[in-house]
Amino acid sequence: MSHLVDGEPGSRHLMMGNEAIARGALEAGVSVAAGYPGTPSSEIIETLAKAAEARGLYVEWSTNEKVALEVAAAASFAGLRGLAVMKQNGVNVASDFLLHLAGSGTRGGMVLIPCDDPGALSSINEGESRHFARLVEVPLLEPGDFQEAKDMVKWAFELSEELQSLVMLRSVTRLSHASGDVTFGALPEGQPQAAFHCDGFVLDANEGAVMSAPVDYKHGQQHDKLKKAEALFETCPFNTYTGPEKPEVLVITSSACNLYSREAIKLLDVEGRVGLLKLGTTWPIPPRLVEKHLGLTDKVLIVEEVVCFLEDQVKILTAELGAQVGVKTFFGKRDGSLPMVGEMNPDHVAAALAKILGVQAESVPEEYAGRAQEAGFVGAPGRELTFCPGCPHRASFWSIHNALELDNRKGFVCGDIGCYTMGVLPAGFSTLKTVHAMGSGTGVASGFGKLGPFGLDQPVLSVCGDSTFFHSAIPALINAVHHKSDITMVLLDNSGTGMTGFQPHPGLPRDALGEDAPAIDPAEVCRAMGARVEIADPFDIETTQQVLLDLLQDRKGVKVLVLRQICALSPEKKGKKLYEMTLDQEVCVGENCGCNRLCTRIFRCPGLVWDHEKQAARLDEVICTGCGVCASICPSGAIQRREVA
Amino acid sequence: MKNGTLTSDPYNLIIAGVGGQGNVLASRVLGGMLTGKGYHVTIGDTFGASQRGGSVMSHIRISRDASWSPQIPKGRAHMIIALEPTEALRVLADYGNPKVQVLCNTRPIYSVGVICGELAYPSLEDLEKWVRGLSEKAWFLDATNAAMKLGNPIFGNIMMIGALGGTGALPVDRQDFEAAVSRDMSPDRVQVNLAAYDMGVKMVEG
Numbered sequence: 001m002s003h004l005v006d007g008e009p010g011s012r013h014l015m016m017g018n019e020a021i022a023r024g025a026l027e028a029g030v031s032v033a034a035g036y037p038g039t040p041s042s043e044i045i046e047t048l049a050k051a052a053e054a055r056g057l058y059v060e061w062s063t064n065e066k067v068a069l070e071v072a073a074a075a076s077f078a079g080l081r082g083l084a085v086m087k088q089n090g091v092n093v094a095s096d097f098l099l100h101l102a103g104s105g106t107r108g109g110m111v112l113i114p115c116d117d118p119g120a121l122s123s124i125n126e127g128e129s130r131h132f133a134r135l136v137e138v139p140l141l142e143p144g145d146f147q148e149a150k151d152m153v154k155w156a157f158e159l160s161e162e163l164q165s166l167v168m169l170r171s172v173t174r175l176s177h178a179s180g181d182v183t184f185g186a187l188p189e190g191q192p193q194a195a196f197h198c199d200g201f202v203l204d205a206n207e208g209a210v211m212s213a214p215v216d217y218k219h220g221q222q223h224d225k226l227k228k229a230e231a232l233f234e235t236c237p238f239n240t241y242t243g244p245e246k247p248e249v250l251v252i253t254s255s256a257c258n259l260y261s262r263e264a265i266k267l268l269d270v271e272g273r274v275g276l277l278k279l280g281t282t283w284p285i286p287p288r289l290v291e292k293h294l295g296l297t298d299k300v301l302i303v304e305e306v307v308c309f310l311e312d313q314v315k316i317l318t319a320e321l322g323a324q325v326g327v328k329t330f331f332g333k334r335d336g337s338l339p340m341v342g343e344m345n346p347d348h349v350a351a352a353l354a355k356i357l358g359v360q361a362e363s364v365p366e367e368y369a370g371r372a373q374e375a376g377f378v379g380a381p382g383r384e385l386t387f388c389p390g391c392p393h394r395a396s397f398w399s400i401h402n403a404l405e406l407d408n409r410k411g412f413v414c415g416d417i418g419c420y421t422m423g424v425l426p427a428g429f430s431t432l433k434t435v436h437a438m439g440s441g442t443g444v445a446s447g448f449g450k451l452g453p454f455g456l457d458q459p460v461l462s463v464c465g466d467s468t469f470f471h472s473a474i475p476a477l478i479n480a481v482h483h484k485s486d487i488t489m490v491l492l493d494n495s496g497t498g499m500t501g502f503q504p505h506p507g508l509p510r511d512a513l514g515e516d517a518p519a520i521d522p523a524e525v526c527r528a529m530g531a532r533v534e535i536a537d538p539f540d541i542e543t544t545q546q547v548l549l550d551l552l553q554d555r556k557g558v559k560v561l562v563l564r565q566i567c568a569l570s571p572e573k574k575g576k577k578l579y580e581m582t583l584d585q586e587v588c589v590g591e592n593c594g595c596n597r598l599c600t601r602i603f604r605c606p607g608l609v610w611d612h613e614k615q616a617a618r619l620d621e622v623i624c625t626g627c628g629v630c631a632s633i634c635p636s637g638a639i640q641r642r643e644v645a
Numbered sequence: 646m647k648n649g650t651l652t653s654d655p656y657n658l659i660i661a662g663v664g665g666q667g668n669v670l671a672s673r674v675l676g677g678m679l680t681g682k683g684y685h686v687t688i689g690d691t692f693g694a695s696q697r698g699g700s701v702m703s704h705i706r707i708s709r710d711a712s713w714s715p716q717i718p719k720g721r722a723h724m725i726i727a728l729e730p731t732e733a734l735r736v737l738a739d740y741g742n743p744k745v746q747v748l749c750n751t752r753p754i755y756s757v758g759v760i761c762g763e764l765a766y767p768s769l770e771d772l773e774k775w776v777r778g779l780s781e782k783a784w785f786l787d788a789t790n791a792a793m794k795l796g797n798p799i800f801g802n803i804m805m806i807g808a809l810g811g812t813g814a815l816p817v818d819r820q821d822f823e824a825a826v827s828r829d830m831s832p833d834r835v836q837v838n839l840a841a842y843d844m845g846v847k848m849v850e851g
Contacts, residue, residue: 014676055828175715177689179672179673180688195649207713263718265716345714346714350718371778372738372779375737376735376738377770378767379772380731380732381759381765597761600762606757608760609755610760610762
């Protein structure tokens, strides 16, 4: 960690892409960085927070991505360099302000870094952020390796100041969460001073009011900036060509796909036949540069993830340049040479190139491949995702599931984003029936709660995490209260942004820099809205279920149950047992109990193992975290708990 | 180069395990050992669902002079370090080839499907047979049990790095390990990690 700040210029370090991005921001002299946690972006803000004291930065985990972008933009308006960081979905959240910021222009360097997740390795979508650059009309950069991840961030700030425009720099999981060699540059000296000049002529970009109106004037200005960006991109050193003077096939690519394409060309041993145009500036694409390379050959393969973004732009340009560059044959996603969905890899690119060139990649012998597949299938039982041992969510979903069964009116639960999304899986007893964006569980529930007059008579519940509550559930809950929607929101309060690594949120008494911060109690917020609020410990199964049943019977408007229990993995909790647990295999009657092996077959905590030999449940003491919940579900009394003093 | 060169460039190594086993730390330590010697290293980690019982995999590309893709092409691994035995098979299915070598920790970690009795976990004899049949050379080490003697099963991952050093498959040794961990760890932690490394070396020498 220390080399992040102390590393000498010219020294080489193995860094995660997100760390390289953070170092790039430090080399650019960023003053303010704000974001909302989300995989694969979280380490950028975390890394900058660690460097904050040494480098004189202000870093915060904002309430949501829109606020993060607003906070970072204020720094730019005051002449400082500001950075906003978020995962792909965050750009959707921030997009209204994003459009206005694109129109208003910026002063100090202002960069937005979205980290996309092609293949949805840690998401429930593979939506991408690149289209926002085209939609709101700001320049877009995409680093093609780890060194560029650092260097392009620094350049993005310079570009932003030259154009007086927000610049987007898009990363992906395989850059953000991969690691490679990075050579450091120098860190700037001195602390920049902030001042907001706003008393000048209204249209003055540096002294006037900051806004996107008058629209015809500002929008026209924005297009002038894009023209200027286009001209700068023509000679940008991050756009590179490698390959022969007259390639048979031209590959046009960006981002991590640059690394896959390079690998595929080597793999097929076709360096002499394939040219690789790697673009670091992908919106707007530099037309003369692309035209020059389109002139090299008539076969073009476009490699990108996830949607056709470069492919569309190159095709539009080719149509415009028809007379100069002639007819091209395009290969990519649209013709099926590459898959339309999912993440790219060297094998996909190699297969596409092999088809175009009529060559074959060397592969493992068929006999071996068959045996390997079979051994993998038979010998490696699947690893279904589950809640951690001692996770409060398992206990919460157990109670919600049971209360709905007892209530017996086909009640259902609307969910959203967090570890608790797994409530849709057997791990959460398949309790969730809708899952969409952050905060959407409560918004969708608010709608369901108004369908009574149309005959919908099922109880409606939503679940929501504590960080999600502040992020975007509050407006949904206010909507439900104001419209007297009959719903029960269960707030799964585990005291942190658990899924992404315990980043603080407004409900906690500390901030991203570790400083004291006023904590806002979600229960009080809900009471102030006029909701009926109850609080319970999800590990107390009996009370939780009673309260839930009572809330389900109460048909008047919005009810909130706060289930408060700290995440099992949080630094405060880890390794601390509430109970010493014992399981007496003599008392457990296994399949003959009549409980249908409730603990191992249904509850499925990893700490409880079905012992085939003894035909009884067994406690794995290494895995058990002593939450005590399973003692309440065992009808035979085989599982016992003793409070740890 | 102090000692030896790469048998292939890039040399493709995969460390596979289950969330919580220290996969990412192991790949970082090995990466640090190699960058310390001037190699170009690219690591592609797959994590995120790691804390929740899922499989975790790190692809490590080692080269004299270039950075490579963070994903190894299918069937192109030179060495697989499996922190859990069934994960060795899972990786071999996609990245194995007749020349691959495998270092395998024999301590199973049961998935929820196995725990609840829905899925069967293979016997260690079968696992060994399959892995040997799919590799040029394989080592089976009880690293977790040995690590527990050092006070924490997590040292199993460092023991596997020691075992890798012991095989001589890569041009790295104890000194490189010591240099790499000394950069990030306090002196007392360096000592216990060195002990784990040495135990790993012995396991493949025996």
